[in-house]
Amino acid sequence: MCGRYRRTSADEEIAKRYHIPIPIQSDLPISWNIAPSQPVLTIRRNPETGIRTLDALKWGLIPSWAKDAKNGYKTINARVETVEKSASYRAAFKKRRCLIPVDSFYEWKAGIAPKQPFSIGMKSGEPFVFAGLWEGWKPKDSDEWLRTCTIVTCESNEFCLAIHTRMPVILPESVHEAWLNGSAGKQVLVPFIAEEMVAHPISMRVNSPRNNDRAIIDPV
Numbered sequence: 001m002c003g004r005y006r007r008t009s010a011d012e013e014i015a016k017r018y019h020i021p022i023p024i025q026s027d028l029p030i031s032w033n034i035a036p037s038q039p040v041l042t043i044r045r046n047p048e049t050g051i052r053t054l055d056a057l058k059w060g061l062i063p064s065w066a067k068d069a070k071n072g073y074k075t076i077n078a079r080v081e082t083v084e085k086s087a088s089y090r091a092a093f094k095k096r097r098c099l100i101p102v103d104s105f106y107e108w109k110a111g112i113a114p115k116q117p118f119s120i121g122m123k124s125g126e127p128f129v130f131a132g133l134w135e136g137w138k139p140k141d142s143d144e145w146l147r148t149c150t151i152v153t154c155e156s157n158e159f160c161l162a163i164h165t166r167m168p169v170i171l172p173e174s175v176h177e178a179w180l181n182g183s184a185g186k187q188v189l190v191p192f193i194a195e196e197m198v199a200h201p202i203s204m205r206v207n208s209p210r211n212n213d214r215a216i217i218d219p220v
Helices: 011-017 090-095 173-181
Strands: 005-007 031-034 039-045 052-059 077-079 097-102 104-109 116-122 128-137 146-155 166-168 197-201
Touching: 005 097, 011 039, 011 052, 039 128, 039 173, 090 097, 090 128, 097 146, 097 173
Parallel strands: 052 146, 077 146
Antiparallel strands: 005 031, 005 104, 039 052, 039 097, 097 128, 104 116, 116 197, 128 146, 146 166
């Protein structure tokens, strides 16, 4: 699964890197310790104009048919094996996709007590994106829509497998547009190239979302 990550690249950097018109105003600060239920930065595509936008969505997808918002934490990840069939995700998989900009993600290695957290990212040090889905949900007693999202996960590649059995789907830039416009199917939702990734153990301070500073990713 993927339950924690950091996004420390500024909005302007992400906009330039992923072909989003400037100026942009997401109003989201960078974060070293992003957790479920928090607003997260996403890249969406306007279906009419094809223009990409940088938007803040709540992490934890709430299906449009949900009676309430209580199950958001259970839907922070969508398994690639069932994403097109699951009642919670199938509509979003067909029509509402997004990219989620990331600088590294955190995973906890089992088999030792306490579990050791790791920071996992690219050898290049550059940002990358998760494959995501989004939905709109409106409470019965409100006219305001709540926009939420989830991260698609797959089986780990040989590198991440040493830490955890699953990993987020990381999309190379060559398939970003096809993912956003819906022309790409599940064939692009595969483990990322292991040789391009790097990881190191980090402080247990990452266990609490209240700890949100640069020192979290210092190697231990």
